[in-house]
Amino acid sequence: MDSVLPIRTPDGVAMQPTESEDTSTIRRPLRPAWRLVWLLLVWLVGTFPAPAAPSVPPDRGAAAGDTQQVTLNLKDTDIQALIATVAEVTGKNFVVDPRVKGKVTVISSRPVNQDELYQVFLSILQVHGFAAVPSGSVIKIVPDVTAKQDAIPVVTRRHPGAGDEMVTRVIHVSHVSAAQLVPILRPLVPQQGHLAAYPSSNMLVISDRADNVERIVRIIRRIDSSSSSGIDIVPLQHASAGDVVRILTSLLQSERRGRGGAGVAPVVVADARTNSVLIGGDKSDRLRLKAIVVHLDTPMQSTGNTQVVYLHYADAKKLVPVLQSVVKGQAAKRAKGAVAVQPQDVEIAADESTNALVITAPPDMQRSLRGVIRRLDIRRAQVLVEAVIAEVSADNAAQLGVQFNAAQ
Incomplete structure (x- = not known):
């Protein structure tokens, strides 16, 4: 059996001879040795697997909704x-x-x-x-x-933005004043950013990069915590609330000047009606001031505490027995107490020339007596009566209406 081999050009293109060409020179019988080589090549091609296609990173675009990978250099x-x-x-x-x-x-x-x-x-x-x-x-x-003057997005806590995106965020402050946070946070905001406080609703408005805004929010959350400030009421037994408050106020003012005016000073107020001192501020300040108040509220070593009370409407001499009765009643009520006031420790005298009372008594009894005096020394109810007094004399001549004159 004869076989026709294709002719290959220098370019490697296989060409088949046409019928018109003389095929006598190229048509030759295929020898058995060539047949063996041909079968061996066919067997080798079928045995080895085809080369794998080059691995390409998956394009996660249309199917997965992701994007292609890019390296920036x-x-x-x-x-x-x-x-x-x-x-x-x-x-x-x-x-x-x-x-x-x-x-x-x-x-x-x-x-x-x-x-x-x-x-x-x-x-x-x-x-x-x-x-x-x-x-x-x-x-x-x-x-x-x-x-910051453009329409940058306003973000919330749930959607704070990401990275270096320009955002605006409104932060509500609960426990501290928003205006006080502005000077603290201002150095953390770049010049092109914006930071302002709205005192009416105690809010902060920040415009900056999302990452920096989130950092400032975390700082605010740490600062904006419930403080231990409150009010303590300290009732006094021996000292006067007004005198104690004056001493504490002077002490606090001197401390504030020593600190250069920095910090929030506690507040002390006197309640004369209950003779108590109200202390407001941080817990540590309240404890310190309460210790001072307790130290000042101690009984005097001597009972000699004399005051002069001038009266405006009441009679001092008539008021002395009333006050002495009050002292006896107070002494009877306090007889069971730890500190009892004896009537002999209280002296009340009247000065008629000035209509004043001279009272010698312990401070707590002094306050009790002065409260009684304020309620008794009031204007009395008066009635205004207006009258006209005229003297009328009559005789017979006036009744007749005749007047006689004697002529010389």
Whole structure:
């Protein structure tokens, strides 16, 4: 059996001779040795597997909804070219401000997806003083100084934003004053950012990068905690509440001047009706002031405490027996107490020339007697009576209406 072998050109293209060509020179019988070689080649081709296709990273685009991987390695690249690359990869539309110019350098060791690429892009803009502001279907690339005046998104606690995205957030402060936080937080906000307090609702308004805003929020949450401030009421047994408050006020003022006016000073108020001292402030300050008040509220070593009370309406001489009866009644009530006031320890005298009372008694009895005097020394009820007194004399001449004159 004869076999026809194809003729190969120098280009390697196999050509079959046509019927018109002389095939006598190329038509030759196929020898058995060649048949053996041919069968061996066919067997080898069927035994070895076909070469595997080159592995390509899966394009997680249409099916998985993800993006392709991109490795950024830029050196002194125009920022406009970077914006064009990010727009092509992420599919976002950018409107670039004419003032956005410069060269960027990015060194990356691993590929990133679309979301990571956009966050890297925002960081590059932040480093070069630019910001991306979403506006509908486009994103505006503008300088930082004008970004806060644009329509940047207002975020919430559930959706705080991410990375170097420009955002605005309103933070409600519960326990401290928002106005007091402004000077504390101001150094943490860059010049192109915004920080202001709204005292009416005790809120803070912050415009800055999302990461920095979140950091400031964490700081506020630590500061805005319920403090231990409160009010303590300290009743006095021996000292006068007004005198104790005057001493404490002078002490607190001197301490505040020593600190240069820094810090919040506690407040002390006297309640004359119950002879008590009200202390407001931090827990440590209240404990310190209560210790001072207890030290001042001690009984006097001697019972000689004399006061002069001038009366306006009552009679001092008539009021002395009334007050002595009050002293006896108070002594009887306190007889079972730890500190009893004896009637002989109280002396009450009247000065008729000045209509005044001279009282010698312990401080607590003095306060009790002065309260009784204030209630008794009041204007008495008076009745105004107006009258006209006229003297009338009559005689017979007046009755007749005749007047006689004697002439000489």
